Amino acid sequence: MAVGKVTFTKAEREKLAQLLWLLNWISVLTGVILFSLGLFLRVEIQKRQEVMSDQEILYVPHMLITTGLVACCINFLGGKICYECTDTSKFLRWKLVLLPYIVCTFFFTFCVLVGALMCYSIRNQLEESLFLGLRNAMRYYKDTDTPGRCFLKRTVDLLQMQFQCCGNAGYRDWFHVQWISNRYLDMTSSDVRDRLRSNVEGKYLMDGVPFSCCSTLSPRPCIQQQVTNNSAHYNYRHQTEQLNLWRRGCRQALLDHYTSIMRSIGLIVLLIWLFELLVLTGVRYLQTAMENVLRLGNPDCESDGWILENSLAETARSNFNIIKNLGKCYQVDDDPNINVPTAGQQEVPSRPAQIPVAD
Template identity: 70%
Template sequence: MAVLKVTFTKTKRGKLAQALWLLNWVSVVTGILLISLGLFLKVEIQNRRELMSERKVHAVPSALMAVGLAACCINFLGGKMCVEGADAAAFLRWKLLMLPYIVGTFCFTFCLLAGAVLCHAMRGEMEEALSQGLRDAMRYYKDTDAPGRCFLKRSIDILQMQFQCCGNTGFQDWFQVQWISNRYLDMSRAEVTDRLRSNVEGKYLMDGVPFSCCNLNSPRPCIQHQVTNNSAHFHYNHHTDELNLWRRGCRQALLDYYTQIMSSIGSIVLLIWLFELSVLTGVRYLQTSMENVLRQGDLESESDGWLLENSFVETARDKFNIIKNLGKCYQGDEDDDPNINVPTSAQGRPENVSSKRMNLPD
């Protein structure tokens, strides 16, 4: 029994074709929207690529743009087919192409669904990329003269001021890295040399943070050096007082920012997937109803359209049998290959090649 069978008159078939033509052109616009979203996400990631490690998250914008380009091509072809699909003579020209088009569009809708799920599921991958990237960037913060790293100080300072964050997970992360270059340290001072010697790796570590960690909304002048030393500042206790430093880590700030963008894009892609699925359903109804009209021979008569001619189980069984028969035919062709020559004896029986006596030259 056919699945979701609907009866169409000639007028209804014409209206369906016109509606599908319009929906396909709307889908071309949605494809352009997908390309734009992919470009926007790519630019946002590229702007802070030095703060991220190389992970799969960089492939998401490219996938969105590829899916958007495919949507433009598929729906442009679909619009051309549907505008002529209600006419029997024109339908004959597209008949052989319509079924591959439906199968290809069906696969494309799954790619759209996968893209929507990917956008929502990239939070963990994004968090790992940001965590490793920020950790490496903080280690190179002081290398303002090193080629390829001289821009990292500026990038991190802008990031911390723009997103109101400090460090990787918090301002304490700056206590574990040397963020002041040796060229700005007075090596004649005993305090500096003692700090360098006290560290196994010879780093100048201190309980201080860069100026960009300062909270601009705090009424007190920024305490960015000796943050944990209560005696170094008047009326100060770092355990109880509200520090005038940004408390949130930059990893969490960037993660929330990119998660919001990717969740919004994922929701848009999911809506486009539902829209493409409705267009595909309409094209399938148009195809089956027009094929039934051609079988009846009366172009003015009513015809039935359906999604599947048989039930889901019967359709799956038929497709499986087709694949199995193709495999048997391929195996039979190999068995009947005339190019395979088996040596035979004088009596016409296969000769045991391995048991032949080899004549070696003297």
């Protein structure tokens, strides 16, 4: 029994073909939207590439860009096919093309679904990339004279001011890295020399943060040096000073930013997938209905259309039997004709050898 069987009159087939022609052109626009979303996501990721450890997450925007381009081509062809399927004589040109077209469209629609799921599953990989990238950026923050790293100070400062964040996981991360260049340190000071000697790696560590960590909401001048020393400042308790420095880490801020973008894009791509699935179903109905018209030989009669010609169980069973019988052959021991003489074969009786008698 066919799955999703529907009977169409001639007028209904023509209306279905016209509707699918329109929907395919709308699908071309959805392909442009997919391409634009992928391009936008790529640009957003590359904006922060200095604070990301790798660019492997770019496979998501690349997937959307490729899918969008393929969608434009496939749906443009689908619109032309559906427009000519209103006429039975023109349908004969596309009869052999329709089934491969539907198969390709099915796999393309599956790729759209995969793209939507990728937008929701990339969070963990993005978090790890941000963690490692921010850690390296903070480590090289002081290297303003080193080629290839001189831009990191500006990048990190702009990032902390724009996203109102500080450090990787919090402002205390700056206590564990030397973020002041040695050329700004007074090496004649005993305090500086003692700090350098006290660290195994010879780093100048202190409980201070860059100016970009200062909160613009603070009612008092920002305290960025000796942050944990209450006695060094008037009427100051660093445990309760919530407005002095940005408390949120930049990793969490960027992760929230990209997660919001990914969820919005994922929702749009999921809606596009549902729309493409609707168009694919309609094209399948049109294909089977027009093929049945050709079998009946009367272009004005009613015809049946379906999604699958047989039920899911029958289709699965037939495919399983085909796979099971692949490579199957008779074994020698099971050959029913073995040891059976043919008509041309005759048994020759054996004679005893004659021994010559000497005279």
